[in-house]
Amino acid sequence: MACSSIESLLGPTKIQSSGPQFEAGATRAWNLANAQIRPACIVFPLETSDVQVAMRTIFQFNTRYAIQAGGHSGMEGWDNSQGGVLILFSQMNNISYNRETNTITMEPGLTWGEATNAMEPFGVAPVGGRASSVGTGVLLGGGISFLSPAHGFGADNIKCLDVVLVDGTLAVATVDNEYADLFRALKGGGNRYGIVTKYELYAVRTGTNADKPWIGGSIAYPSSSVEAVINATAHYVQTVEDPRAVLEVLMVNMIVSGEITPMAQVELFYNVTDTNMTTLPSSIFGELLSIPASSTNITQLSYLGVFNTNPAGNASGSGEMFGAGVFSSAENTQVYLDARAHWDNFTQAVSGTGAYLFTSLIFTPIPSSQIEAGRARGGNAIEAPLGGYVALNLGDTLTVGVAQPPPEGDEAKLLFLNQLHRSPGFPFFMNECDKRQNVYETYGDYEFMKKTYMKYDPTRFIVEHMSGPLGL
Numbered sequence: 001m002a003c004s005s006i007e008s009l010l011g012p013t014k015i016q017s018s019g020p021q022f023e024a025g026a027t028r029a030w031n032l033a034n035a036q037i038r039p040a041c042i043v044f045p046l047e048t049s050d051v052q053v054a055m056r057t058i059f060q061f062n063t064r065y066a067i068q069a070g071g072h073s074g075m076e077g078w079d080n081s082q083g084g085v086l087i088l089f090s091q092m093n094n095i096s097y098n099r100e101t102n103t104i105t106m107e108p109g110l111t112w113g114e115a116t117n118a119m120e121p122f123g124v125a126p127v128g129g130r131a132s133s134v135g136t137g138v139l140l141g142g143g144i145s146f147l148s149p150a151h152g153f154g155a156d157n158i159k160c161l162d163v164v165l166v167d168g169t170l171a172v173a174t175v176d177n178e179y180a181d182l183f184r185a186l187k188g189g190g191n192r193y194g195i196v197t198k199y200e201l202y203a204v205r206t207g208t209n210a211d212k213p214w215i216g217g218s219i220a221y222p223s224s225s226v227e228a229v230i231n232a233t234a235h236y237v238q239t240v241e242d243p244r245a246v247l248e249v250l251m252v253n254m255i256v257s258g259e260i261t262p263m264a265q266v267e268l269f270y271n272v273t274d275t276n277m278t279t280l281p282s283s284i285f286g287e288l289l290s291i292p293a294s295s296t297n298i299t300q301l302s303y304l305g306v307f308n309t310n311p312a313g314n315a316s317g318s319g320e321m322f323g324a325g326v327f328s329s330a331e332n333t334q335v336y337l338d339a340r341a342h343w344d345n346f347t348q349a350v351s352g353t354g355a356y357l358f359t360s361l362i363f364t365p366i367p368s369s370q371i372e373a374g375r376a377r378g379g380n381a382i383e384a385p386l387g388g389y390v391a392l393n394l395g396d397t398l399t400v401g402v403a404q405p406p407p408e409g410d411e412a413k414l415l416f417l418n419q420l421h422r423s424p425g426f427p428f429f430m431n432e433c434d435k436r437q438n439v440y441e442t443y444g445d446y447e448f449m450k451k452t453y454m455k456y457d458p459t460r461f462i463v464e465h466m467s468g469p470l471g472l
Helices: 002-010 020-026 048-060 112-122 136-141 180-186 223-239 282-290 303-307 333-350 368-376 407-419 446-456 461-465
Strands: 041-043 065-068 085-088 095-098 103-106 158-164 170-173 195-202 214-221 245-256 259-271 295-301 324-328 356-366 389-398
Touching (some): 048 158, 112 136, 170 180, 214 223, 223 333, 223 356, 259 282, 389 407
Antiparallel strands (some): 158 195
16 A cells, blocks of 8 residues: 555654544645645655655555645645545745845645745745645646736746655756756646656746835625626737736625626736836726726735735635636627626536536736747747737635535536637636536647657556546
């Protein structure tokens, strides 16, 4: 048995099959669907060599396994393993900043809230996630930050990776060493190429909390303004290419006793460094600012203030499901309105089941500047085209205590995903996909992804023993 063999090699303090530490680790996932999965044992590594021992043994014993960093996955099974070995990075949470190289070195057990707060006194920040409870695994799926329009995906800001391969071998991968292909594949390739035990990241100079180089905040809108917000979102994606501008649009259909109430919220920011601006530029945000709102909170902010605009998103106690969509900047406004209609139909279809708390439709614009920033650093696995697009996250939050959608809800979600328009040649965002979607085939160089995977896992052990993205 893999668990007993790992224990004989690492000792009982680094692997648990029962007891308080095991119970806390087994149930810590944000998504209730993953928190209810029961691993046979949990490895709590303290250093890379512990992960090497665990992975070598898992490989030897032909055992199912999972990796969990922050545990913020909307995909069932991606960060826990029923009856298998869970490698949980909660004890590997060191972080440091090197002023000379302007790089951040961090272990995978950190959340972006911990990392961003730790770097604030140095006046720098990592390009990672947008919510404090999201973990480092977001980098492997691409990673979108409030800094992304100017600096690329989170993955684009990786300088070096320590990677434990499927047989337990350690590879140190960079853009130009012998593991350059592995390095590129991991920048958007998810959990399919190895286990990352250390990240060295390029830091972005953002200032300390005393500095206020940003203007922005959030605006909440009533039901009567939802369609206007969708129109304004489409116009923003179609026209805005300023890397200083950041926008996230959240549409929510609340479900109470079968009744649906739509609402919308936007988070909008502008980096005014080296400008004389004191307000959000109307040429970029004017349409959104003119829509009747229920509340507006716009002010001058530090980068930490920008980051903390998003709620923490701790364990929800509910099942959480995602789904990915993508529209290019060339798509007309009707495509957005059609997406809303399909989303409303889906919400209506599930509203009477009693299993859903709310559904959401989130738009994140990806301007060409973001793609260009990534290409300047050697590119990534996603290989998105220039021209700009918007990533859609089709989210469902179930009623508290409900881990799985009812069959009719699952069927309705699949219908929604199939009805939603997709702009050919533009990629889905892996961090926010449905587990049934083949994200890899939407990438610009799918053949490279498949070839690189077979080079580093020729027996296909990873895809056959760990849940994760489809298509390799």
